Amino acid sequence: MHVIVATDGSKQSLAAAKQLKAFADPTKITDISVVAVMRPLASVAFADDLSDHPARKGEWESASFRDAAESALSTIAAVYDGWGPKVHKRIRSGSAANEIIKAAKQYDAGLVVVAAGGRGLSDSVLVGSTAQRVQHYAPCPVLVVRPAPRVKKARKG
Amino acid sequence: MAESTATVPPTADDDDGGLKRSITGAQLFFYTLGDVLGSGIYVLIGLVAAAVGGAFWIAFAAGVTVAAITGSAYAELVTKYPQAAGSSLYVQKAFRNRPLTFLVTVSFLAASFAASGSLATGFASYFSELFDGGGPPALIVSLLFVAILVLINFIGITESVVMNMLMTFIELSGLLIVIIIAIYHIAQGNADFGTLTDISVSGNPGLAVLAGVALSFFAMTGFENTANVAEETIDPYKAFPRSLIGGMVVAGLVYVLVSMAAALTVPIDTLAESDVALLEVVKQGILPFSTELMTTIFTIIALVAITNTTLVTLVTQPRILYGMAREDVVPGVFAKIHPTRRSPWVGLLFSGLVVGALLVTGYAVTAAGGGIDLVNRLALVTVVFLLLIYALVIVTCLKLRGQDEDERAFRANTPLLLLGLVGNLAILYYVIYDDPTSLLWCAGLLAVGGALFLAEHFFGSRGTGATAPELEKEI
Numbered sequence: 001m002h003v004i005v006a007t008d009g010s011k012q013s014l015a016a017a018k019q020l021k022a023f024a025d026p027t028k029i030t031d032i033s034v035v036a037v038m039r040p041l042a043s044v045a046f047a048d049d050l051s052d053h054p055a056r057k058g059e060w061e062s063a064s065f066r067d068a069a070e071s072a073l074s075t076i077a078a079v080y081d082g083w084g085p086k087v088h089k090r091i092r093s094g095s096a097a098n099e100i101i102k103a104a105k106q107y108d109a110g111l112v113v114v115a116a117g118g119r120g121l122s123d124s125v126l127v128g129s130t131a132q133r134v135q136h137y138a139p140c141p142v143l144v145v146r147p148a149p150r151v152k153k154a155r156k157g
Numbered sequence: 158m159a160e161s162t163a164t165v166p167p168t169a170d171d172d173d174g175g176l177k178r179s180i181t182g183a184q185l186f187f188y189t190l191g192d193v194l195g196s197g198i199y200v201l202i203g204l205v206a207a208a209v210g211g212a213f214w215i216a217f218a219a220g221v222t223v224a225a226i227t228g229s230a231y232a233e234l235v236t237k238y239p240q241a242a243g244s245s246l247y248v249q250k251a252f253r254n255r256p257l258t259f260l261v262t263v264s265f266l267a268a269s270f271a272a273s274g275s276l277a278t279g280f281a282s283y284f285s286e287l288f289d290g291g292g293p294p295a296l297i298v299s300l301l302f303v304a305i306l307v308l309i310n311f312i313g314i315t316e317s318v319v320m321n322m323l324m325t326f327i328e329l330s331g332l333l334i335v336i337i338i339a340i341y342h343i344a345q346g347n348a349d350f351g352t353l354t355d356i357s358v359s360g361n362p363g364l365a366v367l368a369g370v371a372l373s374f375f376a377m378t379g380f381e382n383t384a385n386v387a388e389e390t391i392d393p394y395k396a397f398p399r400s401l402i403g404g405m406v407v408a409g410l411v412y413v414l415v416s417m418a419a420a421l422t423v424p425i426d427t428l429a430e431s432d433v434a435l436l437e438v439v440k441q442g443i444l445p446f447s448t449e450l451m452t453t454i455f456t457i458i459a460l461v462a463i464t465n466t467t468l469v470t471l472v473t474q475p476r477i478l479y480g481m482a483r484e485d486v487v488p489g490v491f492a493k494i495h496p497t498r499r500s501p502w503v504g505l506l507f508s509g510l511v512v513g514a515l516l517v518t519g520y521a522v523t524a525a526g527g528g529i530d531l532v533n534r535l536a537l538v539t540v541v542f543l544l545l546i547y548a549l550v551i552v553t554c555l556k557l558r559g560q561d562e563d564e565r566a567f568r569a570n571t572p573l574l575l576l577g578l579v580g581n582l583a584i585l586y587y588v589i590y591d592d593p594t595s596l597l598w599c600a601g602l603l604a605v606g607g608a609l610f611l612a613e614h615f616f617g618s619r620g621t622g623a624t625a626p627e628l629e630k631e632i
Contacts, residue, residue, distance in 0.1 A: 008499050009494075009499070010496055010497070010499065011496070012496070012497070038178075038179075038388075038389055039313070039499075040179055040180050040318075040385075040386045040388075040389035041317075041318065041321065041385070041386065041472065042313060042472070042499075042500070043310065043472050043473075043475040043476045043479065043500060043501050043504070043505065044475070044476060044479050044494060044499065044500065044501050045388065045389065047479075047494040047499060047501075049494065049496075064240045064388065065240075065388055066388055090177075091177065092177045092179075093177050093178050093179035093180070093389050094179040094318075095317070129497065
């Protein structure tokens with residue numbers, strides 16, 4: 001089975017990737033495609049919140065959104081190091097939900113793993129989130145990993 | 158799969174093209190066209206007509222030529238360094254001088270903010286035409302306009318390529334209407350071609366044209382925003398120069414035709430006095446249709462055009478702030494990305510607030526009898542910044558020759574670049590000569606940028622945007 005793990009560079013997407021590993025049987029999975037989607041017309045085409053980049057300031061290297069996507073892909077792919085399935089890293093470009101669905105069709109995926117958006121207003125009231133759209137239109141089962149409920153911060157002081 | 162230790166090392170570009178890019182040459186062409194066309198013609202044509210007289214199409218032709226040559230320098234640099242940071246990146250690569258890079262970035266931002274403000278006022282002017290000059294107060298309309306665009310941007314509707322193309326087509330159709338009206342007018346034998354050579358100002362006609370060139374140059378700005386999508390362009394080496402320069406040349410051609418059309422159909426005085434100059438062409442009632450209906454349609458088209466361009470500027474500003482924050486030039490908070498929407502919400506909000514504050518201040522100044530139209534004044538003043546940046550980009554392009562060369566990269570014509578440099582400097586000289594106070598304004602704007610820089614210097618040391626912003630910090 002080919003599994004698609006989508007990442008938008010968010011920490012939730014890393015949690016989603018780990019969730020898959022937590023319960024799935026690696027012998028049943030032949031391939032994992034980690035997919036990052038660049039959004040060319042957005043202010044920030046891709047932001048990587050996952051990796052600690054070696055900051056090369058003054059070089060303006062961080063101006064490359066493709067580099068950000070690559071580093072996010074590497075961080076996610078590293079989750080499956082030594083787990084079994086062959087891991088592919090793929091960068092696509094366009095609208096996130098569309099591209100994830102297209103990738104699922106193209107690779108004949110048996111499962112798509114996405115992180116759900118937050119629980120905030122912006123996702124339920126405004127235009128549906130990527131996860132919602134993937135759920136509706138994906139050609140295969142979809143694992144939507146919801147963020148853990150927020151822990152009250154009071155304890156930390 | 159039992160020997161699970163033998164994980165195949167993942168590669169980014171395996172089999173069926175793991176590195177898919179999505180912007181085609183045609184899309185880039187329309188992106189350039191839409192971005193350039195909306196930025197000035199609907200708002201500026203009256204001013205240019207006032208400066209030059211009936212021959213103001215010459216000013217457009219000259220301004221467009223200088224801009225297109227500058228565009229070719231951008232095209233060369235973009236194919237060499239296809240990151241999205243634009244001029245800041247190039248200047249940094251060429252001079253490796255942080256204060257200079259910072260200066261360029263702040264100047265660019267200032268120009269971009271002022272342009273958004275001017276576009277928002279332009280939007281309000283056209284909007285009130287829907288209510289026969291009445292309707293809601295212009296300030297409220299322009300503020301709401303900016304607020305809605307910021308929200309749209311945050312949600313990410315702007316990211317639809319189809320939407321972008323559609324808006325560009327609508328934008329183009331408005332200008333085609335103007336040209337068709339003129340053709341009809343000519344066919345009826347009513348056109349007086351003498352207007353086209355008339356430079357109706359007292360004083361030196363050369364200077365008058367130069368004044369018009371400076372103004373019309375503003376109508377071409379926005380093309381540098383195409384660097385936004387450089388990284389996502391398919392076959393950028395070929396597609397980028399073709400689409401960028403092609404888009405600018407076509408936009409220029411449309412401008413020249415439209416300004417000729419306007420000059421032929423509307424008395425120059427009427428054009429010069431109008432806030433909605435292109436609408437005057439339609440209002441002449443030349444076409445045998447209901448003028449009222451045509452006016453409404455055209456007004457809506459103009460609104461779409463202005464919206465399209467403003468959206469692009471509002472996408473670019475947070476992007477630049479994001480890039481600067483990650484380079485630790487401005488406070489790291491500007492690199493904050495919304496955890497689920499993936500938008501740089503702090504930068505976006507900041508852009509919206511600056512433009513909003515600009516509009517409110519402009520309104521207050523006028524209401525208090527300040528006697529100047531602050532927003533449009535700023536938009537014109539910041540042309541000084543843009544001219545400086547463009548001149549610098551041409552120099553940068555020449556300086557970076559021989560570095561990071563790639564035979565696939567586009568190479569701009571050197572004599573043309575020199576001509577473009579002279580053109581930019583001539584316009585710059587004229588703008589300052591004509592209006593020395595603009596230097597004061599520029600200094601003031603740079604001071605604001607300097608404040609940001611110092612803020613980062615003194616308070617920003619712990620929050621380097623180069624590392625991921627903490628999600629938990631929010632609320």
